[in-house]
Amino acid sequence: MILDFGIAFGRVAFVMFFVLNVAAILGWVERKQSAIMQDRIGANRASIFGLRVMGLFHPLADTLKMLTKEDFLPARADRLLFVLAPFASVFFSLVAFASIPFGDTLRVGDRVIPLQAITLNVGILYVFAMLSLGVYGVMMAGWSSANNYALLGGQRAAALMISAEIAIGASIMGVVMWYGSLSLQEIARAQGELLFGWIPKWGIVVQPFAFILFLTAGIAATKRIPFDLPEGESEIIGYFVEYSGMKFGMFLMTDMVETTVLAGLCTSLFLGGWQVPYLLADGFHFPWGTVVGLGPLMVSLLQVGSFVTKVAVMIFVLMLIRWTLPRFRYDQAMRLGWLGLFPLSILNIVVTGAVLLAWGARP
């Protein structure tokens, strides 16, 4: 009983540890990656006892700065909602990661431990429910600030996120139809099968179109450049214009956590989740017949490592997009969401359905 509780706690703790640390380090990754892309060095001055470690202390220094700054409350703000908004925002993005599997089940003795914080058979719906609830944090922030710029920013954010969420929901339907499950663990498991005997049946192979649609809509839902029209760090004022100190920091953290969640979702749905190509539960089975046996613990370690690596690669790609493309105008983003992504996602569902129908059963 105690052990069961401990295992459940460990699963949740691992996911929280992973998400929070990745999110914290993303600020550094963002600075350094953009610097290297632009032939610069990037922030490298924060030091502890003369030790700089390539600027790794900058997130720490930033957090310290935000924690010690004045926590300003506008005079006419709605006190409860104003304080609640950043917490709601960061909470829903944090819990969204919970049903993303980071490995197959691990067998220790007679125990079967699913490597997932919570095992849900409707995992996808849970993730999108949580991500959609994040809109409330943004809207609350915009409304409660008693500032017209913040209100307009919140309205832009809500409009953008709703138009993106619909496209996300429609674009993953193709994946759900193909693998026949709403459970992220089931989808990840199904991606271990092979197509024509040698291509791993990852989502990006069988649903490449859905991958592009999902990635675009996902970036829009996380409100990152090129879809940062609600905030517009450099020019426009966003919904958090009245926030300062750590409350502002929590909105920044929401961005980072949502990026991590998006990378995790892309990995689970399209990049095979925790799958390593040709790795089955008892070792590698290469298509040319070679079999390399591995113990269950080794297999689980490889799976978790594979998941983490894929998430890292996805984050790299997301950052690359963020530092390459210019911002969309508000009307362009709306047109892209409603007249571009949404109809194309519906088309993808229709084509996928037709293919599945023509092949008889699920292949």
Added chain:
Amino acid sequence: MRLAQRFYLREVVSGLVLTAGHFFHNMGKHIAHALGRRDARGAVTIQYPDERRPLAPRLRSLHRLVRREDGSPRCVACMMCETICPARCIYIVADEHPNPEIEKMPERFDIDLGKCVFCGFCVEACPEDAIRMDTGILEFSSYSRRGMIYTKEMLLALEPAGPDGVPRSPVPIPADRTV
């Protein structure tokens, strides 16, 4: 706009290829640098206070007053520099020199660097080659206007920059600087 451009995806991919190319090219150089290839530079950044760009040999930097062999200023207080100065930042008070062949010397020679435009006219106008702008010192600043006024003694104490352009004398600090 052509249809391919309207679709935007091709342009996105070509942009990503460009930036990713920069990333991996620079990353390779950074790694080579870390592995011991000191000539590999992954960034064009010069980290200013730690490393400096070489100065051009004719760059006009902080003024100095050239000394005679006995240490007295070569300046004869002819007021040429004060006259030609477009910013009117030079203030000279003349005095009699003990040597009758030299006749005059400055009692005061103040340059208000807050006004100076570093045109170099004073150097050009000087008939005695008594003022030069070759110290290589670029970082002089002050919290007050008084602190920007450099006197004769300070200007006389300065040395010319070395052959590599590195200043050989420290930045002089005015005696009455408040902060």
